[in-house]
Amino acid sequence: MPEKNLHYGMVIDLRRCIGCHACTVTCKMENSIPEGFFRSWVVEADKGTYPDVTRVKLPRLCNQCESAPCEHVCPVKATHRDAGGVVVINGEKCIGCRYCISACPYDARFLNPKTGTAEKCDLCLKRVQAGLMPACVSSCVAHARFFGDLNDPQSEVAKLLSENSCQVLRPELGTKPSVYYIGLDEAIAGADYANLFKRR
Amino acid sequence: MENAEFILYIGAYPGHSGKPMQTIGRQVALRAAAGKLKFVVVDPVMAGGAITPIGNSGKWIPIKPTTDSAFAMGMIHWMVDNNRINTDYLSSPNFAAAKSKGFNSWTNAAHLVIMDPEHPNYRKVLRAEDLGLPVPSAPEPDPKAAAPTPPPDYFVVMDKATGKPMIYDQSNEGDLIFKGEVTDAGGKVIKVQTAFMILKDSVFQKDLADYSKICGVPEETIIEIAREFTSHGTKAAVDGMGNTAASTGFDASMAQYVLSALIGSMNKRGGNITRRNSYKSIAAGPRYDLAGIPDKPKAAGLSISRAGVPYEKTTEFKNHKAKGENPYPSKLPWHPVGGGSDNQTVFSVVNGYPYQAKILMFWMSNPLITTPAAAHQEVLEALKNVERVPLIIGIDAFMGESTAVADYIIPDTTPYESWALANSEGNCSGKVLTLRWPVVEPMTAKISENRYACFENFCIDIAKSLGLPGFGDNAIKGADQKLYPLNNPEDLFLRGAANAAYDGKPVPDISASEMKLQDLETATAAWKKALNAEEYPKTLYLMARGGRFEDAEGFEGDNSKYPYKGCTNIYVEKMATAKNSITGKNFSGTLVYNEEGFADGTLLKDKYPVNEWPFKGVSYKAKFRSVSMLANTLLRDLNKTNAIEINPLDAAELNLKNGDKVKLIAATGGEAAGTLLVRQGVSRGTVAVAFGYGHWEYGSKAYQVDGKKNGGDSSIASGVLLSGISLTDPTVKGVFGFSEMSTGGPSRNGGAFRIEKA
Amino acid sequence: MDLTFIYQVEHQAAFSSLIVLYFFLAGLSAGLFLLSSLSTVFGLEKFKAIAKPSAAMALATLIPGLLALVIDLGQPLRALTLFFRVNPLSVMSWGSFILLIYGVVALVYTYFLWKDNSARVKSWGKVGVIFAAALGLYTGFLLAAVPGRPLWNSALLPVLFLISGAVAALSLMSMAQGFFPNAVLLRGDGAEEAMHSLKVGIVTLEFLLLVFHLLAVVFPSEAGRAVVQNLLSGTKSLSFLGVQVGIGMIVPLLILCFSKRSASALGISGLLSLIGVYALRYNFVFGGEELPQAGTFLYRFEGGSAWISTVVLLVITAILIYVIPRIFNAFTGIKVSSNSGKAV
Numbered sequence A: 001m002p003e004k005n006l007h008y009g010m011v012i013d014l015r016r017c018i019g020c021h022a023c024t025v026t027c028k029m030e031n032s033i034p035e036g037f038f039r040s041w042v043v044e045a046d047k048g049t050y051p052d053v054t055r056v057k058l059p060r061l062c063n064q065c066e067s068a069p070c071e072h073v074c075p076v077k078a079t080h081r082d083a084g085g086v087v088v089i090n091g092e093k094c095i096g097c098r099y100c101i102s103a104c105p106y107d108a109r110f111l112n113p114k115t116g117t118a119e120k121c122d123l124c125l126k127r128v129q130a131g132l133m134p135a136c137v138s139s140c141v142a143h144a145r146f147f148g149d150l151n152d153p154q155s156e157v158a159k160l161l162s163e164n165s166c167q168v169l170r171p172e173l174g175t176k177p178s179v180y181y182i183g184l185d186e187a188i189a190g191a192d193y194a195n196l197f198k199r200r
Numbered sequence B: 001m002e003n004a005e006f007i008l009y010i011g012a013y014p015g016h017s018g019k020p021m022q023t024i025g026r027q028v029a030l031r032a033a034a035g036k037l038k039f040v041v042v043d044p045v046m047a048g049g050a051i052t053p054i055g056n057s058g059k060w061i062p063i064k065p066t067t068d069s070a071f072a073m074g075m076i077h078w079m080v081d082n083n084r085i086n087t088d089y090l091s092s093p094n095f096a097a098a099k100s101k102g103f104n105s106w107t108n109a110a111h112l113v114i115m116d117p118e119h120p121n122y123r124k125v126l127r128a129e130d131l132g133l134p135v136p137s138a139p140e141p142d143p144k145a146a147a148p149t150p151p152p153d154y155f156v157v158m159d160k161a162t163g164k165p166m167i168y169d170q171s172n173e174g175d176l177i178f179k180g181e182v183t184d185a186g187g188k189v190i191k192v193q194t195a196f197m198i199l200k201d202s203v204f205q206k207d208l209a210d211y212s213k214i215c216g217v218p219e220e221t222i223i224e225i226a227r228e229f230t231s232h233g234t235k236a237a238v239d240g241m242g243n244t245a246a247s248t249g250f251d252a253s254m255a256q257y258v259l260s261a262l263i264g265s266m267n268k269r270g271g272n273i274t275r276r277n278s279y280k281s282i283a284a285g286p287r288y289d290l291a292g293i294p295d296k297p298k299a300a301g302l303s304i305s306r307a308g309v310p311y312e313k314t315t316e317f318k319n320h321k322a323k324g325e326n327p328y329p330s331k332l333p334w335h336p337v338g339g340g341s342d343n344q345t346v347f348s349v350v351n352g353y354p355y356q357a358k359i360l361m362f363w364m365s366n367p368l369i370t371t372p373a374a375a376h377q378e379v380l381e382a383l384k385n386v387e388r389v390p391l392i393i394g395i396d397a398f399m400g401e402s403t404a405v406a407d408y409i410i411p412d413t414t415p416y417e418s419w420a421l422a423n424s425e426g427n428c429s430g431k432v433l434t435l436r437w438p439v440v441e442p443m444t445a446k447i448s449e450n451r452y453a454c455f456e457n458f459c460i461d462i463a464k465s466l467g468l469p470g471f472g473d474n475a476i477k478g479a480d481q482k483l484y485p486l487n488n489p490e491d492l493f494l495r496g497a498a499n500a501a502y503d504g505k506p507v508p509d510i511s512a513s514e515m516k517l518q519d520l521e522t523a524t525a526a527w528k529k530a531l532n533a534e535e536y537p538k539t540l541y542l543m544a545r546g547g548r549f550e551d552a553e554g555f556e557g558d559n560s561k562y563p564y565k566g567c568t569n570i571y572v573e574k575m576a577t578a579k580n581s582i583t584g585k586n587f588s589g590t591l592v593y594n595e596e597g598f599a600d601g602t603l604l605k606d607k608y609p610v611n612e613w614p615f616k617g618v619s620y621k622a623k624f625r626s627v628s629m630l631a632n633t634l635l636r637d638l639n640k641t642n643a644i645e646i647n648p649l650d651a652a653e654l655n656l657k658n659g660d661k662v663k664l665i666a667a668t669g670g671e672a673a674g675t676l677l678v679r680q681g682v683s684r685g686t687v688a689v690a691f692g693y694g695h696w697e698y699g700s701k702a703y704q705v706d707g708k709k710n711g712g713d714s715s716i717a718s719g720v721l722l723s724g725i726s727l728t729d730p731t732v733k734g735v736f737g738f739s740e741m742s743t744g745g746p747s748r749n750g751g752a753f754r755i756e757k758a
Numbered sequence C: 001m002d003l004t005f006i007y008q009v010e011h012q013a014a015f016s017s018l019i020v021l022y023f024f025l026a027g028l029s030a031g032l033f034l035l036s037s038l039s040t041v042f043g044l045e046k047f048k049a050i051a052k053p054s055a056a057m058a059l060a061t062l063i064p065g066l067l068a069l070v071i072d073l074g075q076p077l078r079a080l081t082l083f084f085r086v087n088p089l090s091v092m093s094w095g096s097f098i099l100l101i102y103g104v105v106a107l108v109y110t111y112f113l114w115k116d117n118s119a120r121v122k123s124w125g126k127v128g129v130i131f132a133a134a135l136g137l138y139t140g141f142l143l144a145a146v147p148g149r150p151l152w153n154s155a156l157l158p159v160l161f162l163i164s165g166a167v168a169a170l171s172l173m174s175m176a177q178g179f180f181p182n183a184v185l186l187r188g189d190g191a192e193e194a195m196h197s198l199k200v201g202i203v204t205l206e207f208l209l210l211v212f213h214l215l216a217v218v219f220p221s222e223a224g225r226a227v228v229q230n231l232l233s234g235t236k237s238l239s240f241l242g243v244q245v246g247i248g249m250i251v252p253l254l255i256l257c258f259s260k261r262s263a264s265a266l267g268i269s270g271l272l273s274l275i276g277v278y279a280l281r282y283n284f285v286f287g288g289e290e291l292p293q294a295g296t297f298l299y300r301f302e303g304g305s306a307w308i309s310t311v312v313l314l315v316i317t318a319i320l321i322y323v324i325p326r327i328f329n330a331f332t333g334i335k336v337s338s339n340s341g342k343a344v
């Protein structure tokens, strides 16, 4: 990994996502995630008022924040940056204090009960370094997920970013996610938190 | 779909289900996101899929279950009123005529139908013989054909150019709107009208407003969809499937093809095209004849399913007639249209009608769950009763519900351990044949070297011990006229693959590097002797790719390369002349809207008033289940159970709220308890339940194999099985699932239900 | 805009009952130390009687608190790496050193206190006060430093945690005074009066802080309104309004204001406040984590075993409260006793 300026990221085209959850399943298989835990998942909600109803589909994973709360709070620096700015967890160092889990504003982390250490999406860095795409990108049924170097203007992701209206989740937190969504604003416009809470 | 500009999904859900779900989902999502495709999903249930809040390419239109033909007739009403039908196409009375005008299919819209109740051929399409028109001499019968081909039909149209009746394939354009009289050779006047006019009359019996009221879709929406549908020339298509599993299912499926016929888009790029286009494999192929068995014993008797058989051909009917009695009603309904039906087989077996089933065998099928109403206790009891069914054999890889009632269970192989040759179900224009071959050693019992317990070996061994021809060492005839063995599954499947490899232009031999990359030498060593040295590298070419896939798309210009060349029936003579075996009344030959009714014609709403039974059921495909199957713990993890889903307005009327524990009660008996999900994406008056939940076996109960305990995970049983309480028909004696009468299609959508707080 | 979730996965909540216990005990320990220092460092003679029992109890609550923390780790054996792998950006990294230093100082302080070496007590006490305050503040700060959780994101939270720790300390001491002075070797000579008025003041302060904190959470964001709504009328309303505020603040204040200044009134109000402070920790940890994050809103809290550990640790705390003063007696050879004279 010689390139210094690599910045790995993902663009998810919400216009295309059909909510098949293939990404969820592939990720679980690729990374042997125990039952009940997810590095990648899809939220689906009916949106609108009858008869004008549509379906929001929001595929989720770690945002690979440029300013990552999980990284800041880790007391033993087990959470650190790897190639391409990917936020990764050193399983040898992690003490399993869960602080990062609570600090992540995106619920991207969990404590793996098998290893006793924190875990989350690492953008399939091992696959990427072997020249493959992240597993969830390869298997995305509707070709809605794109992976690449955000700093390389020739990359597919950089082009998508420049050509489309893309947003990140909870930009107000200043975490600077590296996972962008095409059409996010339009998809979740109008959803209100208090309402979510009531509907639990 | 890769070319359509507008698709009307009515009873098929893009991106959620369908065959194949992934291809459909991808094609719709990509094209819609790119702004190249608009689509509507007219469906009682909004299941997500390709419907998104972003952009306005796709829209969900809620509809009342079982009212699709009313919706379509509303569209047709507007289309006819506004001259939005393709008369060029419809007036082309044969394939060549249509072809010459740029179409790639044809209909009988311009064919004349005898409307004279006095005429012996009343309700039939007018034929040259009826008028005494000269007909070409019949072609020489093909001596090689297995069954004699029936003499061709010489339908008649009112030729536009001459204004005279003419045999359909001699005319280039028929008078589409002819309604009047023709005279036969004897000078007798016969009242006739075109198939199209019959359709029009049927449609115009009601107003658009009536249709709108029936299906619950506002008039403006119907018009908007009709306008969009007719604004793309032949680049528009209609798709439906699950909606046809209803007591009004025939009308629903007819509605779909009539709509696409009215715009002439069949077999066109962007229109409805044929599916399952494939290469010859298990067939009389270029290498082996896998269709015929030399000295094959003739099958005799009647299909037990009562489907595809007119009651009028049965001995029961003839006996009644002989005794001078009214032959109607038959004991159980007979379904004259279509082919056999596994669903109806279930009810035949449990009622012992038309005859007793001595041996019942299940394979790759779990009818107790998947046949609506088959999970009723009476069905289970009947199957367990040895007097009713002396022997049941289940051939299964899992402890399915049906397998669990079997006397013998033959363990079968799973997809990783087994062979298959399959076509693509649709949505790709070219030819596809997939080849599955075992990638692991089967975990079932090893019978001998290279032989494992599985369905195929079971059949082979039984056949051999019965001394049936077509099995054993001299079983399969090769193109070289030599006989080859059928002792193992690969003997059949590899030869089928060889057929496909040689179909049309043979595929190239596999390259050495590919061979090495996948180490096919080792992987296929055990099967090598099934093929000869010439076939082997070509068949491996398929194995390496998982099948044979046509390189080019299946179009020439704007036309499908593999069109359906037969007639698209705007008037279905077969339906019009067939009778409901309970009432003795004819079915309709044209598109109609029939309300849901029982076998004897009683309307559902008359027996079970809507104010007491306000809901119609919809049993839609689950996102994380493959029909009824759920062996995958990963998928189970994603969605452990299903819910009883209704619209918030209905919930408010019943004073129920999201998350309530409720009972779903069927009008003809049976109830199921579950959790209520109140959401906007369900149409009013609909109770939606995802299929595939509510198992009672499949590992939810423990069972012993060789003294070892298996299964016993009760979470597998979670959820509601709507089919378990699907309606039975109270107007038929015996247990009989509520069904469509002409084809025997089971009703899993529709019915009458109510919901109470548990 | 109506939104109904159809598919959703359940997320593991990071912190659950053991962390609640840890926050409770750490705050309590810090409070007890401060209570002890009132006379030894700040020279408030009224509180002299409780200096030793408080100091001993500060240790008795700290130890199980630390145990809770370590048990909760996914990799408990790596706990010590906290001291040589340091992240200056991490509050928890700071916290581990605060805990370490506080623990050592408190131990030495108590030793000298037992020895009645008032000069040393004072100098160690001064350091101890700083670290006790740091500890009390730190548990709140740990949460406050986490973004995206409105119930935690407020500078008032550390102060609230510190003050409620002090309330807990005072309450435990009042309970001891009222119900088991002998167990903690407490001399009932006049501290009740001082404790009584201190407690009224400090509970009132806690209440005000809580109100301000919630107001600070409610105003800025919709998400903030949602969490507060959850406390007031949602899943946490019973434990918040009923236990934390009702039983933990209002009732004790009423008892303290309207009953006779008796040891038992002090004791009962102490017990209730203690429960209230526990509820506060619970409501803030659990309630803070239940907020819908980015499109997620189903949380699963580590259940059974953590609660069992909590109960076991509380029992251990009780035992330590009894044993530790006696260990000091034995170790220093100086017999501290309660006024009934029943010492070891």
Ligand SMILES: Nc1nc2c(c(=O)[nH]1)N[C@H]1C(S)=C(S)[C@@H](COP(=O)(O)OP(=O)(O)OC[C@H]3O[C@@H](n4cnc5c(=O)[nH]c(N)nc54)[C@H](O)[C@@H]3O)O[C@H]1N2
Pocket: B242, B363, B364, B365, B366, B367, B369, B370, B371, B372, B395, B396, B397, B398, B399, B400, B401, B403, B412, B413, B414, B415, B455, B619, B620, B621, B626, B627, B628, B629, B691, B722, B723, B748
């Ligand atoms: N209510 C309701 N009913 C429906 C439907 C619905 O949507 N709603 N859908 C209908 C449709 S479209 C269909 S196609 C049918 C399908 O009906 P079925 O074909 O009966 O059902 P499946 O769930 O596909 O699987 C049948 C059984 O095959 C067995 N099986 C699975 N894998 C293997 C294997 O590798 N080898 C062997 N030997 N057996 C295996 C399992 O025991 C499984 O239970 O159901 C229909 N019924």
Ligand SMILES: Nc1nc2c(c(=O)[nH]1)N[C@H]1C(S)=C(S)[C@@H](COP(=O)(O)OP(=O)(O)OC[C@H]3O[C@@H](n4cnc5c(=O)[nH]c(N)nc54)[C@H](O)[C@@H]3O)O[C@H]1N2
Pocket: B010, B011, B012, B013, B014, B016, B017, B018, B019, B020, B021, B042, B043, B044, B045, B047, B063, B064, B065, B066, B067, B068, B240, B241, B242, B243, B246, B618, B619, B620, B621, B622, B623, B624, B625, B626, B627, B628, B749, B750
């Ligand atoms: N996820 C998933 N995909 C699958 C399968 C699966 O089990 N799960 N099974 C595969 C199989 S075997 C098949 S046959 C296909 C079936 O694929 P589809 O036909 O697309 O699926 P169904 O759910 O059977 O029915 C389609 C839709 O019809 C709707 N519907 C029900 N009644 C009516 C009605 O009266 N009018 C209208 N307009 N709509 C109605 C249902 O709400 C449903 O959304 O799917 C295949 N793909």
Ligand code: SF4
Pocket: A061, A062, A063, A064, A065, A068, A069, A070, A071, A087, A103, A104, A105, A106, A107, A108, A109, A120, A175
């Ligand atoms: S999404 Fe969460 S886990 Fe991922 S980098 Fe950002 S804060 Fe860390």
Ligand code: SF4
Pocket: A073, A074, A075, A076, A077, A078, A079, A089, A093, A094, A095, A096, A097, A098, A099, A100, A101, A117, A118
């Ligand atoms: S759980 Fe592991 S990665 Fe997370 S903050 Fe603690 S030590 Fe760091």
Ligand code: SF4
Pocket: A026, A027, A028, A030, A031, A039, A040, A061, A062, A120, A121, A122, A123, A124, A134, A135, A136, A137
């Ligand atoms: S990139 Fe890899 S780890 Fe991350 S969500 Fe996708 S499959 Fe999972």
Ligand code: SF4
Pocket: A016, A017, A018, A019, A020, A021, A022, A023, A024, A042, A059, A139, A140, A141, A142, A143, A144, A145
């Ligand atoms: S695999 Fe692709 S289409 Fe399917 S849910 Fe994930 S992102 Fe959406």
Ligand SMILES: [Mo]
Pocket: none
């Ligand atoms: Mo199917």
